[in-house]
Amino acid sequence: MKKIVLLMLGLVLGLMGCANSNSANEAGELRRIKLPMGYIPNVQYAPFYVAVDKGYFVDEGIELEFDYSFETDGVALTGAGEIPFTVASGEQVLLARSQGLPVVYAFAWYQKFPISVITKPGLGIESPEDLRGKEIGLPGLFGANYIGVEALLFTAGVDSSEVTYDAIGFNQVESFATDASDVVVVYTANEPIVLRAQGFEFTEMRVSDYAQLTSNGLVTSEMTIANEPELIRAMTRALARGIEDAIADPDEAYAISAKYVENLDDQDKDVQMQVLNTSIEFWRAERIGLSDPQAWENMNELLVKMGMIPEPVDLSKAFTNEFVP
Numbered sequence: 001m002k003k004i005v006l007l008m009l010g011l012v013l014g015l016m017g018c019a020n021s022n023s024a025n026e027a028g029e030l031r032r033i034k035l036p037m038g039y040i041p042n043v044q045y046a047p048f049y050v051a052v053d054k055g056y057f058v059d060e061g062i063e064l065e066f067d068y069s070f071e072t073d074g075v076a077l078t079g080a081g082e083i084p085f086t087v088a089s090g091e092q093v094l095l096a097r098s099q100g101l102p103v104v105y106a107f108a109w110y111q112k113f114p115i116s117v118i119t120k121p122g123l124g125i126e127s128p129e130d131l132r133g134k135e136i137g138l139p140g141l142f143g144a145n146y147i148g149v150e151a152l153l154f155t156a157g158v159d160s161s162e163v164t165y166d167a168i169g170f171n172q173v174e175s176f177a178t179d180a181s182d183v184v185v186v187y188t189a190n191e192p193i194v195l196r197a198q199g200f201e202f203t204e205m206r207v208s209d210y211a212q213l214t215s216n217g218l219v220t221s222e223m224t225i226a227n228e229p230e231l232i233r234a235m236t237r238a239l240a241r242g243i244e245d246a247i248a249d250p251d252e253a254y255a256i257s258a259k260y261v262e263n264l265d266d267q268d269k270d271v272q273m274q275v276l277n278t279s280i281e282f283w284r285a286e287r288i289g290l291s292d293p294q295a296w297e298n299m300n301e302l303l304v305k306m307g308m309i310p311e312p313v314d315l316s317k318a319f320t321n322e323f324v325p
Contacts, residue, residue: 030063031231036074036086037066038216041261043272044189044279046253047109049260051242060234066260075219079103084224085235090214090299090319091147091308097318098309102222105319107236107289109243110215112208112282115148118192119203120182126203128156128210131163137181140167144215145185148207150306151298155210160306176200189278197271208282213302214295214319215282225320232323240288240325247280289324 037045048066051057057064067074074086075093079101093105117136119125125134131153138145153160168175168184172191175181177200186192192204207213218239220232246253254276258264264272296315303309 029061030058031061032063032065033085033235034065034067034083036069036077036083038069038074038087040068041066043254043257043261043264043276045260046246046250046257046276046279047239047242047283049242049257050245050253051238053256053259054242054245056238056241057235060238062231062234062238075103076101078219078221081221081223084220084228084231086219087216088219089144089216090296091144091303093214093219093318094300094303094309094313097313098311102317103219104222104225104317105214105217105291106220106225106232106323107218107239108214108285108291108324109217109239109289110282111285111292113144113148113151113211113213113215114188114279114282115144115185115207116188116192117149117152117183117185117205117207118176118195119205120176120179121201121203123182123203125183125205128152128158128205131156131183132158133162134183135164135166135181136183136185137166137168137172137175138185139170139172141165144187147213147299147302147306149185151211151213151302152205152207154302154305176202189275189282193271193274193278197268197274211298211302212292212295213299214291217289217291222317229323233325236289236323237325243283243288246276247283250276250280287324289321291319291321291324 052064075088075096077083078086079096090105093103096103124130136149138149150160153163166181168181172184172186173194176184176195177198188206195202218235224232250273254273296319300312300315304312
């Protein structure tokens with residue numbers, strides 16, 4: 001009975017949302033929203049490009065503008081109520097809330113944490129335990145790369161004091177290719193594909209094979225939830241449609257992305273298609289947009305262990321599945 005009630009409630013909310021967005025369209029008014037993306041234009045943003053190109057956001061009464069600024073800037077602006085949304089990862093939400101910013105994760109774009117550790121063949125590194133005593137290259141002690149490798153070590157009972165971190169900046173491909181680093185932390189849908197295309201061999205350990213952590217999604221604020229809940233529903237409906245279409249037809253999603261990523265046509269299409277298809281592995285879900293409570297528990301525990309937050313964050317306020325289509 002509970003499932004039936006929830007189903008009916010979802011149907012009612014969906015119809016209410018459709019009525020509101022249709023009214024906005026009939027009036028000819030669009031809500032202009034600048035969305036911080038946290039990275040440069042890239043084929044990995046295909047669901048957003050698809051949703052804009054096919055008019056899914058316009059259908060919801062929204063005119064979306066992409067803002068390729070730093071992730072932390074978007075979180076700060078959203079928490080301050082300056083903008084209604086940003087794209088950010090789960091750890092950024094918990095870090096922000098621990099500092100008093102009322103941000104709320106409202107829609108899970110990535111269902112798995114997209115970080116890997118790659119190692120030179122012949123080192124005998126087959127599992128996270130084998131990283132003990134090794135020097136690990138990563139951009140720095142911040143961001144998803146740092147969170148990912150710490151999670152990998154944590155699952156194996158390896159303390160960070162048992163490895164050496166080498167802050168190499170965002171130069172993992174060059175550092176690995178020139179033998180400056182034998183072990184590097186990378187984005188699963190980026191550096192491994194580039195190195196493989198260049199003929200390099202390596203062993204890869206995906207963090208998602210060992211730990212379930214909350215990754216990138218749509219973040220809003222307590223203020224927007226209180227004052228404009230239908231705007232959030234409109235955003236999540238449009239984004240969900242974009243993700244569904246990108247998963248269903250990667251070739252079409254790639255072609256659309258080329259309109260938004262200035263130099264995409266100048267790059268190796270086979271490599272970029274692999275980037276897109278690998279990304280799709282991390283977006284797939286039985287219910288697109290749904291947050292996994294256990295993934296949040298795991299992230300909370302990890303950040304406390306790392307000393308990045310002094311105590312666990314109240315997760316009942318940090319994320320919600322209320323707005324998932």
